[in-house]
Amino acid sequence: MEPRRTPRVLSIAGTDPTGGAGQHADLKTVAVLGGYGMSAITAIVVQNTQGVEAVHPVPVSVLSEQLEAVSRDVTVDAVKIGMLGSVPVIEAVSQWLGDHRPPVVVLDPVMVATAGGRLLDDDAEDAIRKLLELADLVTPNLPELAVLLGEEVAADWATALDQGHRLAEAHRVRVLVKGGHLPGEDTPDALIEPGRPEPAVEVHAPRVETRNTHGTGCSLSSAVAVLAARTGEWPAAVRAGRQWLRGALLAADRLEVGHGNGPVHHGHHLDDLLEQAVAEWSRPETEDEAEDTGTSFTRQLWNESGDLRERIRGGSFVPGLADGSLPREVFLDYLAQDLIYLQDYSRALAQLAVRAPRESWRALFAAGSAGCAEETATLHKTLVEADAPVQSTEVTDEYTDFLLATTQSRDWAVGVAAVLPCYWLYAWIGTELDRQRRAAQVQDGHDGSGGAHPYAAWLDSYSDPAFAEAGERVRAVVDDLARTADPATVDHMRRAFHRACELEFRFFEDPCLRGRARNGSGDGRET
Ligand SMILES: Nc1ncnc2c1ncn2[C@@H]1O[C@H](COP(=O)(O)OP(=O)(O)OP(=O)(O)O)[C@@H](O)[C@H]1O
Ligand SMILES: Cc1ncc(COP(=O)(O)O)c(N)n1
Incomplete structure (x- = not known):
């Protein structure tokens, strides 16, 4: 993987009109972490911070046309795959990956929204398992990890890690095991690589006290995708992505978006920089102009x-x-x-x-x-x-x-x-x-x-x-x-x-x- 300062990152996912999850979370994440974001939409999802009301799938041929239009014109450095919804969509994405596989492929196997609402057909789980073979990294939450293995949801971290190892071995794919759904104070994550008995990365941090966690999974997987393309290294991308997401969770309550599980603050790390930049950009260009307007101190x-x-x-x-x-x-x-x-x-x-x-x-x-x-x-x-x-x-x-x-x-x-x-x-x-x-x-x-x-x-x-x-x-x-x-x-x-x-x-x-x-x-x- 050749590192690239401004990687071109494509998100294949559904929408969220409140801007916290799906495509919108992906594009924001890619932008604030220094990439160039692009999107091919799989479904228009009627949802807000309180739940999913309806899913309108984009016709499969239209999705394929979007993917082809991007690849005809742009070199894609990384792709992040989120909500796919149905077997025909998964097959269309598999086919596209077969033809144009970018150097970084991150698959977030979205199945259910945090606030409730199915985002994947029941009969599509097998198709998702097959798609794992085409991914470099898969980022399931604990219920998704359990579904992919056909097992019970892990109730503790040791079981989650064990499941992660087995999924990685079964499909020869890196697995980011996320402990966000575990009860208790700790929110551990681990990067498991096939063929390695120990996690390549294992990080623990105290849970952030907030109900605004809408889109954390989408945001983390996009962050790892853009950072992997940027740094050329998976462990570094996981560490940095997680650290960034922690800041986004800590600043989430400042956004005041919605009455349910609100979004995280993607651009939290840019606040100070922006304040200065805007002050500079808004200043008149010449001292002569400055003498005329005479407004700032x-x-x-x-x-x-x-x-x-x-x-x-x-x-x-x-x-x-x-x-x-x-x-x-x-x-x-x-x-x-x-x-x-x-x-x-x-x-x-x-x-x-x-x-x-x-x-x-x-x-x-x-x-x-x-x-x-x-x-x-x-x-x-x-x-x-x-x-x-x-x-x-x-x-x-x-x-x-x-x-x-x-x-x-x-x-x-x-x-x-x-x-x-x-x-x-x-x-x-x-x-x-x-x-x-x-x-x-x-x-x-x-x-x-x-x-x-x-x-x-x-x-x-x-x-x-x-x-x-x-x-x-x-x-x-x-x-x-x-x-x-x-x-x-x-x-x-x-x-x-x-x-x-x-x-x-x-x-x-x-x-x-x-x-x-x-x-x-x-x-x-x-x-
Ligand atoms: N309250 C929290 N405090 C700290 N970290 C959290 C919190 N909630 C989630 N995370 C972290 O956010 C990331 C995504 O976690 P999670 O396991 O919730 O994924 P997910 O269920 O796919 O997300 P989503 O809510 O988008 O569906 C993980 O790194 C997890 O540790
Ligand atoms: C289009 C789309 N993709 C993914 C999610 C999952 O995110 P969350 O579980 O945080 O609601 C979502 N709600 N909508």
Whole structure:
């Protein structure tokens, strides 16, 4: 089985208009676990979370046409087979598998809905047994396992495992034995492989307290199908699928769908990511547009700090760096302060990570902290090579003391607002430097495409898109926080942001001022 990042997964199953089981559960599962979902419908099932009211089988020839239409056009990496309903449908699917068997075939031998209602004709059990030979994995619940063997339903886990082994041997097929129907706290599952006396995977977990378990079987089998195609490994797919389903059960009550056995929350693991993504996607694309609309909190902050950006533009540091006239000793002085600053900035971001109220935010700031630590190592090397002295200045101390105190002991939201200017202004300066550098080269008669510039490598590092992207994410966090914070906190966030902006400006200009003081004149730039 060749792993494929976005496997094309076909579900052959019935429908559920309430979206919790059958085709709908399969397609949702495949989508949220990174596959591309497709569907061939076997029956329109009139059902909701309270039970099945009617089953309208799709004519067998129409099912075969759907299957042929897919295979004529698309390479299918995995198929998940759910409700089939009758002998002719099972035969049509067997025939299709005979002609176009994909590398991953998962069969969920659906017989009865959890909420009640038969989904397989009584005379179709033999046909399902034959279909087992064409599957790579079969995922029966305990009553289905018993029917397939023609035995009593297992009343304990040891019996269930024994039945699983015997089914696997009899049909030379992998069996996922699911203990969800056992009484008691434990909900064990095991992957049994033919020819192996011990389960390839056996996992136990406490039962999730919820009545919303509609579609768990459909969802788990689709999850294993897409994950097997994605990872190329059955044990990994079973472990990951089960862990994901547990999260979906834990989050199921949040959905509030129906009055019976409601569905599980398929996209539970995407909640935080989506919040950030939507905030980012809904942001205007350009700063100009942002100035016009001025709605979000960070946009307001950006508009309020327009003067400061003008001062940076017209100062000594950025123009000197852009046209290369900044004296080397001033530049090295700046780098030395930057090293000290980044060490403490890394600490400040780590404090935010430790105190973060959400997992995805923790990850964002932890990554930022690690990134700064890496950067300090590079800077340190440059400075040692240049033999530059490294001792903090008053301005550096003022800035780092402020950031460390704010991220450590103030409201978390205020700490995030305080670290934002470094991300945001740094990225902005990257574009500004680029603009000024090109303008200077054009004036000199150069073509604007580079040339020998004393700080070229360093200028390039300013426009690192990963850094700009991280800044955008921090901005989204600030907006998120400002939406729900009380007015006093929002005001505090605003003050922290502007104070950090001012300190950023002084941090850039300070090496030039000290350069001038050392030389007794000039603007810190070479003429
Ligand atoms: N309340 C629960 N807590 C934890 N895990 C559960 C719970 N209910 C079901 N599961 C798990 O869900 C998966 C499917 O279980 P189950 O044995 O109920 O299959 P099923 O009967 O085919 O599902 P369906 O309800 O869709 O018919 C198994 O991994 C099982 O352990
Ligand atoms: C179309 C279809 N397929 C399968 C099931 C089983 O799922 P559950 O046992 O959770 O109701 C179902 N209800 N409907």
